[in-house]
Amino acid sequence: xxTLKQYWNESFSRPNLMPVFDNWLDKYDEYLNKDSGRIVDxxxxxGNNALYLFxxxxxxxxxxxxxxxLKKLTEIIPKINTICFDMTEGLPFENDSIRVLIADLSLHYxxxxxxxxxxxxxxxxLRLDGLLLCRLxxxxxxxNKGKVSKSKERYLLENEGIYRRFFDRHEINHFFNENIWTxxxxxxxxxxxxxxxxxxxxIAMKPRYIV
Ligand SMILES: C[S@@+](CC[C@H](N)C(=O)[O-])C[C@H]1O[C@@H](n2cnc3c(N)ncnc32)[C@H](O)[C@@H]1O
Numbered sequence: 001x002x003t004l005k006q007y008w009n010e011s012f013s014r015p016n017l018m019p020v021f022d023n024w025l026d027k028y029d030e031y032l033n034k035d036s037g038r039i040v041d042x043x044x045x046x047g048n049n050a051l052y053l054f055x056x057x058x059x060x061x062x063x064x065x066x067x068x069x070l071k072k073l074t075e076i077i078p079k080i081n082t083i084c085f086d087m088t089e090g091l092p093f094e095n096d097s098i099r100v101l102i103a104d105l106s107l108h109y110x111x112x113x114x115x116x117x118x119x120x121x122x123x124x125x126l127r128l129d130g131l132l133l134c135r136l137x138x139x140x141x142x143x144n145k146g147k148v149s150k151s152k153e154r155y156l157l158e159n160e161g162i163y164r165r166f167f168d169r170h171e172i173n174h175f176f177n178e179n180i181w182t183x184x185x186x187x188x189x190x191x192x193x194x195x196x197x198x199x200x201x202x203i204a205m206k207p208r209y210i211v
Contacts, residue, residue, distance in 0.1 A: 017046055032053065044060070044064050045073075062082045087106075087121070088118060107119070108166070138168070184205065
């Protein structure tokens with residue numbers, strides 16, 4: 001097995017990588033403008049979403065475990081603020097400080113306890129009027145390909161030396177407890193950004209506070 005840092009640094013060291021975005025964030029336009037407040041791209045990679053936002057005049061805070069990814073992103077958007085950290089060790093933001101947190105294909109690499117911990121940290125840092133925009137691997141991706149599990153958990157599969165978690169509606173409800181999250185959008189679809197088509201879940205969640 002590799003560490004996530006090793007795996008992603010190797011992956012982002014490949015030459016000629018350029019950000020490519022689809023327009024999944026269009027529907028959240030009312031939340032994504034210069035006056036929205038702080039916008040974080042968590043697990044930003046080389047900046048597919050950061051570049052989308054930059055073209056709308058928004059400088060997101062670009063966060064990733066991979067220095068290689070952040071180096072490439074800075075070559076593309078020199079003005080961007082990058083922060084290198086491992087989200088499994090907590091998020092370096094104050095409580096209730098972030099308006100929109102985007103986690104595009106970046107929350108599905110962890111075991112169950114760690115996934116709960118990361119999601120709880122996201123809840124902690126989001127403002128009351130904040131929004132989590134997130135895309136996650138769908139279980140239908142592996143069901144369709146007939147992949148075999150070598151995993152210690154049913155939905156967590158080892159591949160290329162790291163684990164990847166796969167989600168269905170039940171898993172989404174399991175990790176995003178309805179007592180503290182309000183689901184405002186959930187949709188499963190195919191993405192053809194990569195060489196192989198991906199099936200993923202897009203979800204938008206608002207934090208809830210119980211008084
Ligand atoms: C599939 S890539 C997605 C990149 C980008 N969000 C996108 O949609 O193009 C997953 C990203 O999550 C980052 N990542 C994985 N584990 C992480 C961790 N523990 N802390 C911070 N970033 C992590 C990786 O470095 C990588 O950039």
